[in-house]
Amino acid sequence: MGEARPRRRVLVAGLGDTGILTAIHLARHHNVVGVSVKPGLVSGQEVGSRIARPDQWARDYWIPFDRFRGLDRVRTVQGTLTALDAPARTVRIRLADDTEITESYDALVISTGVRNGFWRRPTLQSADQVNAEVAATHERLAAAGSVAVIGGGAAAVSSAANIAGTWPTTEVSLFFPGDRALPQHHPRVWQQVRERLVSLGVDVHPGHRAALPAGFTADRITDDPVEWSTGQAPVHADAVVWAIGAVRPNTDWLPPEILDDRGFVRVTADLRVHGHDNVFAVGDVAATDPLRNSARNRADRLLARNVEAMFRGKRLREYRPRHRRWGSVLGVQDDGLEVFAPNGSRFRFPAWSIESVLQPWIVRRGIYGGVRDRRA
Template sequence: MGRKRVVIAGLGDTGVLTAIRLAHQADVVGVSVKPGLVSGQELGARLARPDDWARDYWIGFDRFRGLDRVRTVHGTLTGMDLAGRTVEVARANGVLSRESYDALVIATGVSNGFWRRPTLQSTGEIGAELRAAHERLAASESVVVVGGGAAAVSAAANVARAWPDKRVALYFPGPRALPGHHRRAWARVRRRLADAGVALHPGHRAVVPAGYDEITSGPVTFTTGQPAVPADAVLWAIGAVRPNTDWLPAELLDAHGFVRVTADLRVPGHRGVFAIGDVAATDPLRSSARNRADGLLARNILAEFASRPLREYRPPQTRWGSVLGAQPDGLEVFAPTGHAFRFPAWSVRHIVQPWIVRRGIYRGVRG
């Protein structure tokens, strides 16, 4: 019996890792709207220090040694034939093609602001988008960040540290930001924000305008009764995620448009179809995107090929990991208990990125 073919629909953070895991055991085809990994992580660094961010989070597919055996297709997924076991792709060169599969991994993620969109882009267009957002903030004297999640908190902290003379304020609807994290994590991050000069405004629920997926201008108004706030630049990091599932049959989706999965990451009722990452309705936090579920998924796909039992994904109850990203004084990573672990700055550059991330997680990155 020949090697099985696995199609990975979406080569973001989780799709790339899943492809790397399977590359030696199956014929893997990855479909992506980008010509490389353009991570949705670390929004703050992306805005404040785009060159540093690009070094670690924008990596061409040809640089991943683990993808050498993977055929990548640069195009937009436009449809799926469940009975025929194919997906339809509108390629970047305008050609419409079909990719057949023995197993399909749906990893197309979500749209969330200007930094996470399923638009077909070239390398030049990605670079121009990075520069435009950075330059817009650099030219603004006052910046308002709206939102209470990790992306909003990271953006406010990193912008304030990159430009100490700017007026940076964070507005969020609840009594505290980071509601998905342990309270200990917010207490520590709140001190970091204060040290960076970020003004915190809890209890403010903003009126969301049209075009909130771009950097807008003030004033920002609130449904909670506070006065409007002027700002040269307004960053909307409000967690209004939209699953990138327009190309999928409705029968695969839940009421909110996310892909329904069982505990072993299979799409119920469709043998050989799996989902992972932010697009997969695993749990309220859709945590398979951030908990290295790629290893479990790869094992389950191979187990299904061999008619062996599959393992279940067990999501954590709270968010964990980095919030602010790497800073000049190092990197803080929060455990699910809210306790922080610090990596000194030298270790991030000389150990964490080259050895743990590039060699350990990604199995080698050139250049």
């Protein structure tokens, strides 16, 4: 029999979609500690479903950590990361009671993601606070007679479609600066999604760029008139959903020398942080490519292999990014789920297959390695 490999301590900073998957892979061979400001996976995916159908969204995208079978071997710490001491191989974490602790590591994985709009904020929250925030957003939009969605990315398009589909009598308008929305997707995707928006009654307004006042942060729903730097008359709505792509990385706790000029973590092709052989970064926080799409292209498995290769002194593999966004845009609808490939072609999961095949077998079992039922 071969000699057993030593179990090293790996700290995964950030337990969003990518961090959880990375931690699950690493825990098969190492002692893993995961740090998160939330008490479970509170995904930034499918914001349209989150605001329009929160119960359905929560079933698949708000999952306490103890329901993931693959995290049984991971020790989770709920707190806010405050500092990294790379020479000492430690991080500092502030807990909910405002005390601070230190955690050491042999390898560090940075997957703290980004803040973006009201649905991605690095705030320390209990389960009750997460539930209250999701419910409050839904109730605010349910009471609105008119909604303006500002932005041209998938979050904006999804929000407009799902609001219109859930509340057919609500006047929903989508405003974006370019000639088309979804500029990082294949042009064919916007053509198909636009048809769906129009069929739902969404008023589509290209060529509108919002004039943002000094200090404005797009992290809440507003009701003030929206003014435009492109010359159009101000727009009034009962609720204004801001999904303008004002992405900011959650890297305040990291030393500036490992960050690029926008605050994202600089990485080499093998996902290691520049100048630190035992520190890696993955997901939206990692400056892998212009789209920073390692999270969407399942780089979690590659990263886990590279951490193991680093420990064993073997060659690390390089991450090869895609050059277009792909995947779901609108989320699950009454007629199923459409998924778009990088070349713009689409595949539909029929409605009956979502809860009988896609979620239980492909996602919960195949991707996450098992997710316990809520009643367990």
